[in-house]
Amino acid sequence: xxxxxxxxxxxxxxxxxxxxxxxxxxxxxxxxxxxxxxxxxxxxxxxxxxxxxxxxxxxxxxxxxxxxxxxxxxxxxxxxxxxxxxxxxxxxxxxxxxxxxxxxxxxxxxxxxxxxxxxxxxxxxxxxxxxxxxxxxxxxxxxxxxxxxxxxxxxxxxxxxxxxxxxxxxxxxxxxxxxxxxxxxxxxxxxxxxxxxxxxxxx
Amino acid sequence: xxxxxxxxxxxxxxxxxxxxxxxxxxxxxxxxxxxxxxxxxxxxxxxxxxxxxxxxxxxxxxxxxxxxxxxxxxxxxxxxxxxxxxxxxxxxxxxxxxxxxxxxxxxxxxxxxxxxxxxxxxxxxxxxxxxxxxxxxxxxxxxxxxxxxxxxxxxxxxxxxxxxxxxxxxxxxxxxxxxxxxxxxxxxxxxxxxxxxxxxxxxxxxxxxxxxxxxxxxx
Numbered sequence: 001x002x003x004x005x006x007x008x009x010x011x012x013x014x015x016x017x018x019x020x021x022x023x024x025x026x027x028x029x030x031x032x033x034x035x036x037x038x039x040x041x042x043x044x045x046x047x048x049x050x051x052x053x054x055x056x057x058x059x060x061x062x063x064x065x066x067x068x069x070x071x072x073x074x075x076x077x078x079x080x081x082x083x084x085x086x087x088x089x090x091x092x093x094x095x096x097x098x099x100x101x102x103x104x105x106x107x108x109x110x111x112x113x114x115x116x117x118x119x120x121x122x123x124x125x126x127x128x129x130x131x132x133x134x135x136x137x138x139x140x141x142x143x144x145x146x147x148x149x150x151x152x153x154x155x156x157x158x159x160x161x162x163x164x165x166x167x168x169x170x171x172x173x174x175x176x177x178x179x180x181x182x183x184x185x186x187x188x189x190x191x192x193x194x195x196x197x198x199x200x201x202x203x
Numbered sequence: 204x205x206x207x208x209x210x211x212x213x214x215x216x217x218x219x220x221x222x223x224x225x226x227x228x229x230x231x232x233x234x235x236x237x238x239x240x241x242x243x244x245x246x247x248x249x250x251x252x253x254x255x256x257x258x259x260x261x262x263x264x265x266x267x268x269x270x271x272x273x274x275x276x277x278x279x280x281x282x283x284x285x286x287x288x289x290x291x292x293x294x295x296x297x298x299x300x301x302x303x304x305x306x307x308x309x310x311x312x313x314x315x316x317x318x319x320x321x322x323x324x325x326x327x328x329x330x331x332x333x334x335x336x337x338x339x340x341x342x343x344x345x346x347x348x349x350x351x352x353x354x355x356x357x358x359x360x361x362x363x364x365x366x367x368x369x370x371x372x373x374x375x376x377x378x379x380x381x382x383x384x385x386x387x388x389x390x391x392x393x394x395x396x397x398x399x400x401x402x403x404x405x406x407x408x409x410x411x412x413x414x415x416x417x418x419x420x421x422x
Contacts, residue, residue, distance in 0.1 A: 037226025038219050069256060078219035085215045091257035092223045096347035098256055 005110035006120040012111065014131030018180065020112050021047070021128070021173030022140065024163055027112035028077065031104045035097060044077045045108035047171045053115055060087075068102045075105055075113075115172050124176060132180035144181040157182060228252050230312045231342045232303045238331065241318055249316045249335070250303035251342045254295060262294035265320065269294070289329075293320050296335045299342075344384070358389045359396075 008017060020027050030044040048056075052074050060070040066087075073090035076083040084090040093101070109115075114124045131137065147162040148155060159178050160167050216224070230250035238246040254262070269290045274280035297320040301312035317323045323332070361381075365374045378386065 035219065035223065036229075038222035041219050041222065043219075066260075078217050081217055083217050083219045085217070085220070088257070089214065089216065089220050091260060092220070092255055094253045094255050094346070095259060096253055096343060100347065 005106055006118060007110075007123050008114070008127040009111045014127045015134035015136050016131070018128045018131035018137060018140075018177050021114070021171070022163075022177045023112075025165060025169065026171055027173065028080075029108040029112060031101075031108065033100055033104055035093070038078070041078045042080075043083070044080070045075050045105050046077055047109070047113035047173055048074050049169050049171050050175070051168045053117065053172070057117060068105075069098060071109070072098065072101055072105050075109070076101070113171065113173060114176060121176075125180065128176055128180045129183055132177070132184045137181075140177075141181055141184060144178060145185055147178075148182060148185065227311060229346065230301055230303075230308075231345060232308075233338050235334070238327075240316075241322075246316065248303040249338070250301040250307065250312050251299050251335075251338050252301060252312065253343055253346050254298050258298040259295065262298050263291055266290035266294045269320070269324075289332075292332060292336060293323050296332065296339060297323055299339050300335060353385055353388050353392075355392060358392045361389070362393060 008014075012020065026047040026049070028044050028046045030042065033043055035041070035043070048071070056067065056070045056074065060066040069090055070087055073084045073087045076090075109118065114121065132141070144162060147158040149158060150156075157178065159170060159175065162178055163170060163174055165174075230252040232248050232250045235246060235249050238249070240246050266287065267290075270287050273290075274283075274286065280286060297315060297317060300316040301307070302314040302316045303312070307314065317327075327335075361377060364377060368374045381389070
């Protein structure tokens with residue numbers, strides 16, 4: 001049995017998926033697995049930031065096993081707090097535990113941590129754009145409008161203002177969601193301009 | 204932003220990391236035969252645990268160094284998979300096999316069963332290493348069993364296929380797809396069937412009772 005983890009999850013509607021990947025400081029998904037010796041500790045997986053993703057790719061991409069453990073060490077939370085502060089700490093897990101946890105991380109990432117290294121970004125962009133257009137995200141659209149600066153012939157997207165977080169602490173999902181909201185806004189403005197133009201030409 | 208210039212600080216350990224560090228290692232003891240340690244002292248029992256990733260990583264790194272030392276400038280030898288696999292196996296088994304003498308269990312199996320990976324390479328045969336490797340896989344299975352199912356019908360179906368196809372590639376392929384535990388149980392089921400169908404019938408005084416009914420697992 002193989003799952004395509006590159007595509008957006010089919011069991012989450014687009015309008016909910018965009019809200020999931022926009023969560024601050026990052027989306028988190030609880031997992032069922034319990035570690036021996038720490039059975040009372042609840043585990044969950046968080047999305048990783050763009051900076052963390054690049055650090056992992058730069059350091060561990062030569063070995064699949066090391067790459068998987070690096071993702072695990074960065075993303076695993078224990079009772080809501082960072083489980084491991086380093087790859088070395090995560091290496092205290094047994095082979096069996098890593099074999100169980102790596103698929104949990106992969107499954108969680110597939111739902112809330114799109115990345116150019118793992119995901120079909122075109123499919124994700126289409127899905128999230130559909131979600132951005134949904135009426136239930138109109139508040140997010142309103143907030144995004146206030147975070148687009150026009151001036152000196154340039155348009156600046158202020159993701160840091162939208163999420164109230166430093167840019168390098170954002171995830172790729174954060175960027176993807178904001179871009180989709182901006183695309184909806186841009187299309188709405190284009191439509192508005194076209195309608196105004198049509199009205200003027202009719203007079 | 205991480206500039207890489209920040210001074211080293213003590214690593215912060217979460218509750219989980221501390222719990223993992225302090226938990227006892229689980230090792231399974233096995234009786235072995237034909238193994239001798241330093242000074243030709245017979246090794247009667249070996250305890251085996253599942254390596255943690257750090258032990259696995261250092262075993263693999265050490266294996267590459269051993270291969271590099273063994274093969275020197277010989278490029279073809281250094282790229283030989285068999286040499287690397289054997290080196291990796293020895294290093295992994297050195298980490299996983301623990302001394303199981305009196306008091307070792309209470310001490311958390313602190314000491315390795317064999318003096319060094321080099322010692323194992325020089326003193327254990329490939330068959331002995333294979334035995335240890337099988338035991339290591341057995342421990343991994345015990346620690347993290349993969350669910351499997353077996354039914355009388357599935358065993359008899361496979362047995363029928365093997366009897367018709369004989370010792371062919373097809374039979375071998377079908378059997379190799381099964382786990383060791385499945386084949387173990389299948390052998391037991393076939394042995395019981397053999398006893399009921401053939402041995403018990405041949406002991407009767409020619410009375411034509413017919414073969415005993417094969418039990419369906421649903422009954």
